[in-house]
Amino acid sequence: MALAIKIDEESFTPRQQAVLTAALDLLVENGDGLTMTAVARRASCSKETLYKWFGDRDGLLTATVQWQAAKVRMPQVNRTGLNLSSLRESVEQFARDLLSVLIGEISVTLNRTAVTHAAQEKDSLGTIVLENGPLTIRRRLKPILEAGRDARLLRFASSEEAYRTFFGLVVRDVQIRLLLGDKTLKQTNIEADAKQATDHFFALYGYSATQ
Amino acid sequence: MALAIKIDEESFTPRQQAVLTAALDLLVENGDGLTMTAVARRASCSKETLYKWFGDRDGLLTATVQWQAAKVRMPQVNRTGLNLSSLRESVEQFARDLLSVLIGEISVTLNRTAVTHAAQEKDSLGTIVLENGPLTIRRRLKPILEAGRDARLLRFASSEEAYRTFFGLVVRDVQIRLLLGDKTLKQTNIEADAKQATDHFFALYGYSATQ
DNA sequence: GCCGAACCGTACGGTACGGTACGGCTATCG
DNA sequence: CGATAGCCGTACCGTACCGTACGGTTCGGC
Structure with a gap:
């Protein structure tokens, strides 16, 4: 493949x-x-x-x-002068970008199209969407996370696992509800949600966390 | 509606x-x-x-x-004798059930069908799937969470928000990847993943958490 | 044993859409 | 200026599927 x-x-x-x-x-x-x-x-x-x-x-x-x-290109994140607050800002920026993209009509449409396609023994569109969505974000976020770990600002066993938890904290049930056409989803406050997800992420993977 | x-x-x-x-x-x-x-x-x-x-x-x-x-009916959870370990077991049981259902072929099929349907200005199937999936779990979990809060075992502002974080911690990117036909998803260890999600949840919302 | 209701199997009409063919228009190049 | 290539618009064909109609069969009630 x-x-x-x-x-x-x-x-x-x-x-x-x-x-x-x-x-x-x-x-x-x-x-x-x-x-x-x-x-x-x-x-x-x-x-x-x-x-x-x-x-x-x-x-x-x-x-x-x-x-x-x-x-759908995420803005690159500044990596100069790595300290706790800059790392936090980078992570929060990723959360904001991720949420902004996922909530957009285009993302919903592309994901729906790919899901429909995948329901017919084809997975090429799904691969494309995954590759350009979550996996791209993961590729960009991974070095940041590892830099944070090297600087003793984060601790985690594998960056893969840390990223997936980050994804869950940020996306929660927003994407699936949008894909299913849920209109009761309150207009999410991207800023606040991204901040909370970042807080949670650092609570779980910050160096002071007992883990 | x-x-x-x-x-x-x-x-x-x-x-x-x-x-x-x-x-x-x-x-x-x-x-x-x-x-x-x-x-x-x-x-x-x-x-x-x-x-x-x-x-x-x-x-x-x-x-x-x-x-x-x-x-798709989740087993009821025992609520007698509420203490930290029984609460924890209940929450972890929910995580296991949720993951088990979502990973199943039937869930994937129903969700794909509903998403496809939602891509055509119709949302009835999406509503049904949401109602019988996440919302049912939420209805069942909510009283447990609130009992935990009343017993000073959990702390959170709204049970809705706590539930959504729980959902994110458990599901992460598993569902969207399955819907998109991703076959690279390693056979997830439901037990271990449910346990970790529960650990994370209690780390964030447990009473000792600084929040 | 007869009647009607429910249902099976199949055949048929209508339609929407994927894919192809063809005539005509424009423009670039020699 | 003539020719060739690319493209537009449209007509057309084959197919797949939705929805309906109809003959034949089974079965329970009288």
């Missing part, structure tokens, strides 16, 4: 990106509304062109998810 | 339950394989009967999800 995904953002011409934008819009508006005819009409192109460029419907779907997921 | 769902398990005759079982099997085998023809063939009944009993395809889907979701 090498799955050599290779999309360097410039793989698509502007015209093609316009098509992908149209496809994404249709996905957001109505998850199952991504019909080839609808995309062609929305993008003012012919279906023949769609098939020439993307092969088939699945290719268009994959290109759309891949292209959009890759655009 | 009153949504007066009322299915008292006896609402369906044995024959109808056989049909629902066939429908669920098809859903598990292949998420989008639930066609009326396939269900009719699998259950050895006629399509006409399906339409007579369930109205339309959505009715069949709803009945299947509703009927199956209602069957």
Whole structure:
């Protein structure tokens, strides 16, 4: 399962990106509304062109998810002058970014699309979403956590396990409720939630924690 | 959104339950394989009967999800003799039950079905799954938590917030990864994970915690 | 033993959509 | 200026599936 995904953002011409934008819009508006005819009409192109460029419907779907997921870039975090407060600020920034992305319509749409796709013996979209979402955040957060451990600011057995707890503390039941269309979810206060998650994380993995 | 769902398990005759079982099997085998023809063939009944009993395809889907979701019943937890260790055991039991259910194929299938459904401006299935999954657990756990608080074994501002943190600590990224079809997820050790989640929960909300 | 109700199996209509073919328009290049 | 290539718009085909109709069968009640 090498799955050599290779999309360097410039793989698509502007015209093609316009098509992908149209496809994404249709996905957001109505998850199952991504019909080839609808995309062609929305993008003012012919279906023949769609098939020439993307092969088939699945290719268009994959290109759309891949292209959009890759655009979700977390801001890099400052690592200079590592001390407790700067580390804390970095972690809290990650929590904020994670929550902001997950709550967004685009994230909900992409995750729903990938889940639907995964319900049909296909997991390519799920892999893409996981790779560009949680795993990207994990890759970025991991060195921060390990730097914190090396500086005796954090203690944990494996950074993998620490990251997953962090994920749970931040996301809680927000994502699944959004994916399921729950509208009773109060407009979460990202700032406050990120702060609390960070507090909890340091309470569990801070050096003073008994663990 | 009153949504007066009322299915008292006896609402369906044995024959109808056989049909629902066939429908669920098809859903598990292949998420989008639930066609009326396939269900009719699998259950050895006629399509006409399906339409007579369930109205339309959505009715069949709803009945299947509703009927199956209602069957996921957590065992009641012993509340006699509340002390720290019994409270801890109750909480850990909830963690185990929650993980066991979420990891199961049926839960994954029902959640995927509901997410797919929610991607089409419909949220009825999502509501059913939420109601019978997380919300049921929350309803059962809440009195335990509050009893623990009254006994000075726990401290938290709102049981809602405590429950959501508990959910995050237990579920972490397991559910979303399963929904997305991630196969790299190591066979999680439910016992160990539930214990760690419980440890973390008490570290954050136990009475001795500085909070 | 007859009747009606329920149900099975199947055949059929309607429709939506994936994928293809083709005529026509524009533009870039020689 | 002519030609070739790329693309648009649209018509078209095949298929899959929803929903309905209908003949045949079983079974309980009278």
